[in-house]
Amino acid sequence: MKVTWKLPDGSEISADVAEGLSMMEAAVAQNVPGVVGECGGNLSCATCHVQVAEPWAARVGGPDDFEDAMLDTVEAARGPGSRLSCQIRASADLDGLVLIVPEA
Amino acid sequence: MTVWSPNDDGFADLTSHDTFVQGAPHNTFARLRREDPVHWTDWDQGQGFWSITRHADITEMNRQPDVFSSARGIRMEDQTYEEYLARRTFQETDPPEHMQTRVKVARAFSKPVIAEYEQDIRDLCDEILDQALEAREFDATKAIARQLPMRMLGRILGTPEADLPWLVEKGDALIANTDPDFTDHVLDKMDTDAFRMMPFNSPAGAELYQYAKELMEHKARTGDTNGILNLILNPGRDGGVISETEFRNFFCLLVAAGNDTTRYSIAAGIQAMCHQPELLGQMQAGGDVWETAADEIIRWATPALYFRRTATQDVEVHGKTIRAGDKVLYWFASANRDETVFDDPFRVDLARSPNKHLSFGQGGPHICLGMWLARLEVRVLFEELSKRLTSIEPAGPHEFLRSNFVGGIKALPVRVTPA
Numbered sequence A: 001m002k003v004t005w006k007l008p009d010g011s012e013i014s015a016d017v018a019e020g021l022s023m024m025e026a027a028v029a030q031n032v033p034g035v036v037g038e039c040g041g042n043l044s045c046a047t048c049h050v051q052v053a054e055p056w057a058a059r060v061g062g063p064d065d066f067e068d069a070m071l072d073t074v075e076a077a078r079g080p081g082s083r084l085s086c087q088i089r090a091s092a093d094l095d096g097l098v099l100i101v102p103e104a
Numbered sequence B: 001m002t003v004w005s006p007n008d009d010g011f012a013d014l015t016s017h018d019t020f021v022q023g024a025p026h027n028t029f030a031r032l033r034r035e036d037p038v039h040w041t042d043w044d045q046g047q048g049f050w051s052i053t054r055h056a057d058i059t060e061m062n063r064q065p066d067v068f069s070s071a072r073g074i075r076m077e078d079q080t081y082e083e084y085l086a087r088r089t090f091q092e093t094d095p096p097e098h099m100q101t102r103v104k105v106a107r108a109f110s111k112p113v114i115a116e117y118e119q120d121i122r123d124l125c126d127e128i129l130d131q132a133l134e135a136r137e138f139d140a141t142k143a144i145a146r147q148l149p150m151r152m153l154g155r156i157l158g159t160p161e162a163d164l165p166w167l168v169e170k171g172d173a174l175i176a177n178t179d180p181d182f183t184d185h186v187l188d189k190m191d192t193d194a195f196r197m198m199p200f201n202s203p204a205g206a207e208l209y210q211y212a213k214e215l216m217e218h219k220a221r222t223g224d225t226n227g228i229l230n231l232i233l234n235p236g237r238d239g240g241v242i243s244e245t246e247f248r249n250f251f252c253l254l255v256a257a258g259n260d261t262t263r264y265s266i267a268a269g270i271q272a273m274c275h276q277p278e279l280l281g282q283m284q285a286g287g288d289v290w291e292t293a294a295d296e297i298i299r300w301a302t303p304a305l306y307f308r309r310t311a312t313q314d315v316e317v318h319g320k321t322i323r324a325g326d327k328v329l330y331w332f333a334s335a336n337r338d339e340t341v342f343d344d345p346f347r348v349d350l351a352r353s354p355n356k357h358l359s360f361g362q363g364g365p366h367i368c369l370g371m372w373l374a375r376l377e378v379r380v381l382f383e384e385l386s387k388r389l390t391s392i393e394p395a396g397p398h399e400f401l402r403s404n405f406v407g408g409i410k411a412l413p414v415r416v417t418p419a
């Protein structure tokens, strides 16, 4: 599947991501600035915060309770499409996904 | 290859606390990374254990808490199930149970909440440094490194200033329980059986429990809302409040984990300034260097030398079979000198970026809760210290703690010329 990260400075990074990989792992592999992923995808650091761009938010779905609580600890302001990207897995039905990296 | 520890022949005994009084045995770690990355050690005082020394392996294993569990002890010492129940904190639980506590405390220690303490930390640094630098020669661990985390701990806990030295003494007795300078109950040198059920095997743990209980009651009675901990005592969005047992365990954990680690990071940074005089100028030039300096100092220090896991199933790693029930040690001290990850790992490079050090246990669910606080304290301390100095040099040999668990310079004589 193809994913695009939109950065605060207006630039974009796109990549093909293998099925099953998390969006945090994919971002780290692509050196997407602002997605650090310090806890290895274990929902403990909140350094993998992104906002899912419309019209993708509904298809990606919302956070579960633990993720929801951790989203209250993020550095950049939390928005409606906010997710911790280690909790989003690449799958064919998300092909074309656009993720916004919020300004810290 | 002699890289750092002149007395380490590459075959140091990792079970011996005495090995570490010369600093971590980096020649041994370098050899293990090269030749034997999943290394078995027999131990006469308990079950033997595996040592994982490569950065890539620790990172890969740490993110799998279902295979490598924290729930059977996180130090080298064996622990029975009864002991575990009596004294565990959420650091000794696995997901999803771990998350239940972690989410309750995460906001209080999050980057944006901690950032609000920058001015407080700077004010404390002013006081501490003004006092320390009145002397031209002093012990920098005692006069500087020990002071800032201790005073900040008071802010976090919301405890009276007057109680702080007592609290820090107890915290040291818990963590440095193998160094006679810090405890009367040296763990490997006397029968600590009577203390088995106490937090950290130590009567200091029992005293801290009692203190925490009284503090909680006092706060409830007087409506005192001081301290970051108060965020945790107050009902969360879901109405959930941390239970009394959870609070007492958490309190002990903070006193133990939030104190000496930051202290020894600051001490290691000052030691680096003594041995690499160019660092002072780089700090004084300022700017971008402060984006990266704290992490590099904390990499250099690696105060938590290792943490342990226990395998929950048989797994093969680099041709060795780790059996269910085997203890596995992640040697962060080794990973942070891994030459395949860090250029010139034995040099302090304040501008190092990226800096994927593992000092905070990065890569796993137990990643340090206090990392934003520690990073902020270290950065502000060195910003303020470097402003005030023309030079700093050793005034004698430094001494390491007697511990294979906490890596720290416990005595650091320095000579300074103030600016």
Ligand code: HEM
Residues within 6 Å of the ligand: B070, B074, B090, B091, B092, B102, B156, B253, B254, B257, B258, B259, B261, B262, B265, B298, B302, B303, B304, B307, B308, B358, B359, B360, B361, B364, B365, B366, B367, B368, B369, B370, B371, B373, B374
């Ligand atoms: C430079 C200073 C510090 C270092 C090097 C450090 C190191 C670590 C490491 C390596 C872990 C992970 C343990 C594991 O994987 O089992 C950890 C966890 C933890 N640290 Fe720190 N720490 C530091 C400062 C602090 C501070 C200032 C606090 C609090 C005020 C703190 C509180 C904690 C807590 C509560 C945990 C347990 C988290 C969990 O299990 O989810 N630490 N620390």
Ligand code: FES
Residues within 6 Å of the ligand: A024, A036, A037, A038, A039, A040, A041, A042, A043, A044, A045, A046, A047, A048, A084, A085, A086, A087
């Ligand atoms: S990587 Fe830590 S919360 Fe996503």
